[in-house]
Amino acid sequence: MPTPADDRDTPDGEVTRLLRALRAGDASAPDRLFPLVYRELRAAADRALRRERPDHTLQPTELVHDAYLRLAGAAAPDWQGRAHFLGVAARAMRQILVDHARHRNAEKRGGGLAPATLDDRVAADLTLAPEELIALDDALHRLDAVDPRMRAVVEARFFAGMTEEETAHSLGVTVRTVQRDWARARAWLHRELADGGTAGDGSG
Numbered sequence: 287m288p289t290p291a292d293d294r295d296t297p298d299g300e301v302t303r304l305l306r307a308l309r310a311g312d313a314s315a316p317d318r319l320f321p322l323v324y325r326e327l328r329a330a331a332d333r334a335l336r337r338e339r340p341d342h343t344l345q346p347t348e349l350v351h352d353a354y355l356r357l358a359g360a361a362a363p364d365w366q367g368r369a370h371f372l373g374v375a376a377r378a379m380r381q382i383l384v385d386h387a388r389h390r391n392a393e394k395r396g397g398g399l400a401p402a403t404l405d406d407r408v409a410a411d412l413t414l415a416p417e418e419l420i421a422l423d424d425a426l427h428r429l430d431a432v433d434p435r436m437r438a439v440v441e442a443r444f445f446a447g448m449t450e451e452e453t454a455h456s457l458g459v460t461v462r463t464v465q466r467d468w469a470r471a472r473a474w475l476h477r478e479l480a481d482g483g484t485a486g487d488g489s490g
Contacts, residue, residue, distance in 0.1 A: 300322060330375065330379060333445075333446070333447040334376075334379050334380070334445060349379055349383070369456035373446060373448070380423065380445045387419045388420060390416050422479070426440060429475065435457065436474070439468050440475070443464075450468075
């Protein structure tokens with residue numbers, strides 16, 4: 287198995303080669319890729335579950351495997367490398383957690399998220415109740431219709447815990463663009479969540 291120094295996110299990197307093989311339909315690629323990305327997927331799962339209630343029934347290992355199976359079994363996009371893959375994996379984990387929350391709250395509706403929630407501490411230990419996660423997911427779907435890149439920045443920064451540099455690399459943009467999109471997305475989500483989904487389509 288290559289060392290971290292050997293497996294850099296370059297066109298010749300092992301992860302990038304395996305992602306291309308996965309897209310091409312190589313049946314052995316998923317099993318060879320998983321050990322190389324497991325550590326980062328597990329870290330993303332740990333961050334995601336830290337925002338859940340302490341009695342959450344999903345465990346990090348289960349979340350990692352469920353997300354990986356979704357990615358490996360679906361029609362793969364044109365993977366750009368490790369960072370791109372991890373960003374998409376974070377989105378898959380978010381959807382798994384949201385589906386779980388919706389199942390638990392089938393007869394309840396999210397009451398909105400406090401506007402102060404989405405600040406620069408989002409990569410830390412913020413905890414969301416199931417109804418808050420549902421409300422945030424609904425808002426992100428609306429944000430996607432306004433600006434898909436801003437939605438992707440929120441997923442990378444909030445759910446995957448990526449740095450500004452990692453987010454920029456995964457999206458193929460500059461750090462300055464990530465900073466601008468992050469600020470705009472937070473402002474949009476603050477208004478949307480505070481107004482219960484009636485803020486409209488303006489992105490500020």
